[in-house]
Amino acid sequence: MFTGIIEEIGSVKSVQPGAQSMTLTIAASTVLADVQLGDSIAVNGVCLTVKKFSKEQFSADVMPETVSSTSLQQLKVGSRVNLERALAANGRFGGHFVTGHVDSVAIIREKRTVDNALYIRLALPEQYSPYLLPKGSIALxxxxxxxxxxxxxxxxxxxxxxxxxxxxxxxxxxxxxxxxECDMLAKYVENMLKRRDAKEQPLTEDFLQQHGFK
Known part of the structure; x- marks a missing residue:
């Protein structure tokens, strides 16, 4: 579990492609302070497992499904990436619940500066529109x-x-x-509502007759 509060920006040191997978090696410092083999580190929002590390870098495997459905496939040597360690039990929760399981990719359509703020407009696949609302949370x-x-x-x-x-x-x-990654809570609510609606039998003439109404 992550919070979406980025700890540092790392740099891709190497990309080793497999048939459909890849192995990334990323230079970092902050996220390596207490790293252990098997730890989770989010790389541009994708939860990856540390398989090797030193004081200056770590390596992680990226499975085929993750390669095909995220922007990690576009990384190359020198690419800069957001990094965040998994949330510690005694850590502050400054963002929102982020699982590191990316839904898909969005495309940047517009960037504009308004005073000290940078506005960025992005296009998302239509099926994710139920999870999008003003003042709601999203992990980019x-x-x-x-x-x-x-x-x-x-x-x-x-x-x-x-x-x-x-x-x-x-x-x-x-x-x-x-x-x-859309807000996890919104996805759980939608799933519960779908399951409830699927169990509710519509009020038809046959239903009424089966329950004693003539």
Missing amino acids: DGTSLTIFDVNETDITISLIPHSQEMTVIAKKSLGDVVNF
Whole structure:
């Protein structure tokens, strides 16, 4: 479990492609302070497992499904990535619940500066529109952000100066893709409602006759 509060920006040192998978080696410092084999580190919002590390870098395998459904497939040597360790039990919860299980990718459509804020408009696949609402939460490249505006399947987020400096999304260009993870709580609520509705039998003439109504 993560919070979406990015701890540092790392740099990709190597990308070793497999047939459909890949292995990433990423230079970092903060997230390696107490790292152990098997620890979880979110890389641009994708939960990866540390398989090897030193004082300056760590390596993680990326399975085929993750390669095909996230922006990690576009990483190359020198790419900058958001990094966050899994939430410690005694840590502050500054963002929102982020699982590191990316839903899909969004495309940057517009960037504009308003005073000290950077507004970024992104297009998301239509099936995720039920989870998007103004003032709701979303994780973009692992960064916990508040949705500023929703227009059909487009959302706009606003980055304060600190977020512009401490995350990678501000440096991305129009047309670039961004990993996104919708609010986990919204997905659970939708799933519960679907299950409830599926169990409820519609009120038909046959239903009434079966229950003694003539």
